[in-house]
Amino acid sequence: xxxxxxxxxxxxxxxxxxxxxxxxxxxxxxxxxxxxxxxxxxxxxxxxxxxxxxxxxxxx
Amino acid sequence: xxxxxxxxxxxxxxxxxxxxxxxxxxxxxxxxxxxxxxxxxxxxxxxxxxxxxxxxxxxxxxxxxxxxxxxxxxxxxxxxxxxxxxxxxxxxxxxxxxxxxxxxxxxxxxxxxxxxxxxxxxxxxxxxxxxxxxxxxxxxxxxxxxxxxxxxxxxxxxxxxxxxxxxxxxxxxxxxxxxxxxxxxxxxxxxxxxxxxxxxxxxxxxxx
Numbered sequence: 001x002x003x004x005x006x007x008x009x010x011x012x013x014x015x016x017x018x019x020x021x022x023x024x025x026x027x028x029x030x031x032x033x034x035x036x037x038x039x040x041x042x043x044x045x046x047x048x049x050x051x052x053x054x055x056x057x058x059x060x
Numbered sequence: 061x062x063x064x065x066x067x068x069x070x071x072x073x074x075x076x077x078x079x080x081x082x083x084x085x086x087x088x089x090x091x092x093x094x095x096x097x098x099x100x101x102x103x104x105x106x107x108x109x110x111x112x113x114x115x116x117x118x119x120x121x122x123x124x125x126x127x128x129x130x131x132x133x134x135x136x137x138x139x140x141x142x143x144x145x146x147x148x149x150x151x152x153x154x155x156x157x158x159x160x161x162x163x164x165x166x167x168x169x170x171x172x173x174x175x176x177x178x179x180x181x182x183x184x185x186x187x188x189x190x191x192x193x194x195x196x197x198x199x200x201x202x203x204x205x206x207x208x209x210x211x212x213x214x215x216x217x218x219x220x221x222x223x224x225x226x227x228x229x230x231x232x233x234x235x236x237x238x239x240x241x242x243x244x245x246x247x248x249x250x251x252x253x254x255x256x257x258x259x260x261x262x263x264x265x266x267x268x
Contacts, residue, residue: 041102045099045154048098050098
C-alpha cells in the first residue's frame with residue numbers, strides 16, 4: 001500500500017525471513033547483520049580518531 | 061536565628077546539592093582531553109534517541125492503535141518509534157561495551173556504572189512490553205511465546221504478558237519513568253564523579 005506511495009522500504013521485506021542455522025544456534029540474517037554492525041561500530045568508536053582531539057590536549 | 065534557618069530541611073538539601081554538584085561542575089565549560097572519544101558520542105546518541113522514543117510514543121498515545129495501524133501518518137510515527145528504539149539500543153550497547161572496556165566503575169564510580177547497567181535492563185523490559193503492546197499478530201506471537209518462559213520462573217502470576225492492559229501500562233507509564241529517572245541519575249553521577257580517566261592516568265587521579 002505504502003510502496004506505491006514512493007516511500008516503501010528500500011529492501012523488499014515482503015517475504016519470510018532468512019535464517020542461518022549452525023547446530024543448535026539459529027539466527028535471522030537481519031539480527032546477524034545488526035550484531036556485526038554493532039561490533040564494527042564499537043571497534044570504530046575505539047580506534048577512529050576523534051575530530052579535534054589534538055587541539056584539546058590542554059583542556060582542563 | 062540564622063542557625064535555625066540553616067537547620068531547615070530546605071537549607072540542608074540546598075547546601076548538600078550545591079556542595080556535591082556546584083553549577084560549574086553541572087555544566088562545565090571544558091572537559092579532560094580523554095573525553096574526546098566516540099564512546100561518549102554514543103552515550104549522547106542514546107539520550108537523543110530516548111527523547112525521540114518518548115516524543116513519538118506521546119504522539120502514538122494521542123490516537124491509539126487503530127490510528128497507528130491504519131493511517132499513513134500513524135504508520136510513519138509508529139516506524140519512527142520503532143527505529144528510534146533501534147538506534148537507542150544500538151548506541152547504548154556500543155556505549156556500554158566501551159565503558160566496560162574502560163572499567164568505568166574505577167575511582168568511586170560504581171554507582172555510575174550500576175545506574176547505566178540498570179537503565180539497560182529497564183530498557184530491555186520497556187522494549188519487550190512495547191513488542192507485546194503492538195496489538196497485532198506479532199505481539200500475540202511474542203506474548204504467547206514469552207508467557208511460557210515467564211511462567212516457568214513463577215513470575216507469570218504478577219507479570220502476565222497476555223494481559224494487554226497491564227503490559228501497555230508498564231510500557232507507557234512505569235518503564236518510561238524508570239528509564240528517564242535512571243538516565244537522569246546516570247548523567248548526574250557522571251557530573252559528580254567526572255568521566256573515568258584512562259588507566260595510565262589513574263595514579264595521577266588518586267594522587268591528586
